[in-house]
Amino acid sequence: MSAVDLFSALLVVLGCVLLSAFFSGSETALTGASLAHMHSLEREGDRRAIVVSQLLRHKNRMIAALLFGNTLFNIAGSAVMTSLLIALVGENGAVYATFVMTALLLIAAEVLPKTLAINHPDRFSLTVARPVHLFVSVFGPLLAGVELLVRAMLKLAGVELGHGRTMLSPYDELKSTVDILHQEGNVERSARDMFGGVLDLTVMHVSDVMVHRTKMRAVDADLPPHQIIKEVLASPYTRMPLWRERPDNFIGVLHAKDLLRALDAAGGDASRLKIDEIMLAPWFTPEATTLEDQLQAFLMRKTHFAFVVDEYGEVMGLVTLEDILEEIVGDIRDEHDSAMPGVRPQKDGSVVVDGASPLRDLNRAMDWRLPDEEATTIAGLVIHEAGAIPEAGQVFRFHGFRFEVLRKMRNRITSLRVTPELQAEE
Known part of the structure; x- marks a missing residue:
């Protein structure tokens, strides 16, 4: 074999390895590219991002094309290297070619380009988008036939494409x-x-964030006006539920600003106030209303307060606009609120928690991951996991935490000590 033929063969092998690396890296980069980033670049007018998006919309055909190209040049390079080494060293050249091409393709055509593509998938995808798109377009008819053959083979095996792509919503x-x-x-x-x-907001309901009826501050509408004024002034809230005859018969809502206007109009004489004329009509919302729907309802009605009722029309509690906003931005405190009510961190790493503390508030405040699908409060979670109402002093371990029941009142857990397992072991 002449030197020219040897040099030409080596160039062909090198070219095949480089092209194999191109297809191998392109496959990794394009399958790992961020659709969100490409969409953002599309809106900015980046034509390469448009090409990437087109390729990803036909991912099966794109992968088939890249595998075709990778396989084609792997085989071509191996064939040329085998012929070259057989010509140089004889029949043993085939064995030498196997080892040489395996090492060469593994390092230069697989590991190296894929490592680069994994670390920079978006940049790599934008760089190779146009040549890959051209290759897919040229070999489109052949690849379409391959795709149909693959689908037919999978169908014969009982595999339906398009089903079970992801188990997550x-x-x-x-x-x-x-x-x-x-x-x-x-x-x-x-x-x-x-x-x-x-x-x-789309999966939670107003019953998950409402203030329970037992914790509501409400006023008897039949009290003397001056006493109602004292109750309103003593409350940290601007809206006060009013009841009549019995504590669960809510007839309206008294806004502190409306009360002040009426008192000013009466010349400061509380005895002239007529509470029924000042109060706002109550608004009732079903407990199954999602927070998203309730938020939209608050915006449409231009009000911030609603009573939550069950399927029988009984008032379960109340929900406010602030309760919903706190699910997004976290606890909203003003000068009348206490920091992390019902949650008292201890020096030993444990946390003493009121049984009625909402799980979502605890998770936000302490950066925990306690599940809130089956229970709303920390006491409810312990009862659910224990399968019974525990006694004071009982200790449970689940979800990576140690729960000790400190106090119990009748059938309610009023206080617990919660310790992450790491601190509990120490």
């Missing part, structure tokens, strides 16, 4: 993605919580 996928980005340090905890709160 878009809601779960978005939450999981943001959570992973937070763990990697790309998203702040506050941003992750706010994003998760917005998504949760």
Whole structure:
């Protein structure tokens, strides 16, 4: 074999390896490219992002084309290298060619380009988009036939394409993605919580965030006006529910600003006030209303307060606009609120928690991951996991935490000590 033929053969092998690396890296980059980033670049007018999006819309055909190209040049390079080494060293050249091409293709055509593509998928995808698109277009008819053959073979095997692509709903996928980005340090905890709160509005109901009837501050509408004024002034809230005859018979809502206007109009004489004329009509909303629907209803009615009723029309509690907004931005405190009510961190790493503390508030405040699907409060979670109402002093371990029941009143757990397992072991 002449030197020219040897040099030409080596160039062909090198070219095949480079082209194989191109197809191998392109496959990794394009399958790992961010659709959101490409969509953003599309809106900015980046033509390469448009090409990437077109390729991803026909992912099966794109992958078939890239595998075809990769396989074609792997085989071509191996064939040329085998012929070259057989011509140089004889029949043993085939064995040498196997080892040489395996090492060469593994390092230069697989590991190296794929490592580069994994670390820079978007940039790599934009770079290779046009040549890959041209290759897919040229070999389109052949690849369409391959795709049909593959689908037919899978159908014979009982596999239906398009079913079971993901076990997660878009809601779960978005939450999981943001959570992973937070763990990697790309998203702040506050941003992750706010994003998760917005998504949760579609799956949570007003019964999950309402103030229970037993914790509502309400006033008897038949009390003397001056006494009602004292009750309103003593309350940290601007809206006060009014009841008549019995505490669960709510007849309206008294706004502190309306009360002050009426008192000013009466010349400061409380005895001239007529509470029934000042109060606002009550608004009742079903407990199954989602927070998203309730938020829209608040915006349409231009009010911030509603009574929550069960299927029998009994008042279960109340929900406010602030309750819904807190699911997005976290606890909203003013000068009348206490910091983290019902949650008292201890020096040993444990936290003493009121049984009625909402799980979602605890998770936000302490950055915990206690499940809130089966229970709304920390006491409800312990009862659900224990399968019974525990006694004071009992200790449970689940979900990576140690729960000790400190106090119990009748059938209610009023106080618990919660300790993460790491601190509990120490």
